[in-house]
């Protein structure tokens with residue numbers, strides 16, 4: 001008989017839901033992990049005789065799923081959660097968020113805010129996120145402190161900020177960051193021009209040149225509100241999607257965020273060009289932007305992933321909530337209960353996000369050879385009983401409070417609900433500190449406060 005093979009970790013669980021192939025649920029199986037990678041998935045009894053793990057984790061009433069992929073977030077905005085609620089996008093941005101960003105956002109803010117967001121996301125089973133924010137070098141340090149996987153946005157916005165003076169400066173800073181971490185096992189990069197209404201044609205042309213040269217995704221807010229389209233038509237003569245098409249930006253590397261207001265020609269064009277969409281249902285509802293036509297996008301074969309957007313417009317970084325909202329809203333909008341079934345919502349929250357980021361060979365599903373980015377969901381609570389179908393429960397009944405363990409690249413970052421890399425108490429103190437800074441800034445701005 002052959003000797004057992006030494007490995008780092010053996011995870012045994014009641015259910016393993018690999019997502020690829022879709023619809024498969026494995027009962028009483030185990031995942032063998034070594035050097036950060038999934039080595040094999042096989043029946044638990046067989047795994048026990050074949051492998052000799054340094055660590056064995058037995059999760060008798062849990063489902064193991066691929067770590068959730070948050071396809072659109074401004075992580076550091078966790079520090080602005082609840083700062084400006086119940087406002088439409090443009091009023092929210094111009095009168096509240098941009099003034100606060102001008103006044104308070106620096107590298108320290110971004111480091112603390114991103115760590116806070118990482119802590120929240122890890123507790124909710126998210127292993128990878130696609131970030132778009134100022135001072136991405138500070139976000140990258142926060143990501144590395146947490147052990148998560150992230151796509152860092154090389155942001156470009158056509159106005160000066162404390163981070164960069166002009167479009168060339170934004171691009172140079174983003175590219176320098178990418179050079180610093182190129183080939184890092186946990187970090188990847190996306191160009192992140194903010195939106196059609198804040199980026200000029202000339203700057204889009206530079207972004208396209210670099211994106212093609214480096215074969216990197218381009219991550220942009222697009223067709224989020226009706227006003228964006230009306231104003232775009234007025235200022236450029238065409239709708240924003242048509243403008244980006246003319247500029248050559250539509251293609252398999254494009255991650256279009258929101259995509260709420262679309263006509264059927266635009267849906268056809270996005271499909272034909274192979275673009276991906278980041279659907280952010282909670283943010284679209286809270287800012288009253290509208291309901292994205294997700295069933296129509298999926299019918300055309302468009303790759304749709306899910307995002308939380310920032311905590312200032314959501315106000316949770318909770319992909320369980322996004323899965324449930326996505327499934328329910330798509331049914332409500334299409335008038336068909338079979339639109340966006342649970343398995344498809346789970347696929348959107350995992351594999352589709354990974355594919356959009358160009359990380360489909362690395363994460364997003366549980367198969368041998370991919371990174372061990374894994375989330376364990378505990379089905380012991382009474383609100384998850386009885387269980388006929390674990391995939392149904394994951395989307396329609398479970399919440400982030402049921403996440404017990406998380407691994408990224410084979411490393412356990414959440415153990416029985418406890419973070420292993422980030423210090424919760426310190427993050428709470430830093431959050432209070434920044435809340436006090438922002439509140440003082442608001443008093444200073446408010447003539448009625450007398451200061």
Ligand SMILES: CSC[C@H]1O[C@@H](n2cnc3c(O)ncnc32)[C@H](O)[C@@H]1O
Pocket residue numbers: 074089093097098101132133134155156157194195221224283309310313
């Ligand atoms: C250039 S860093 C990102 C920039 O985007 C702002 N932002 C946050 N949420 C949204 C949204 O839903 N639409 C448009 N812009 C958004 C954020 O405050 C930063 O300024």
Ligand SMILES: [Zn+2]
Pocket residue numbers: 072073074221257309310
């Ligand atoms: Zn956003």
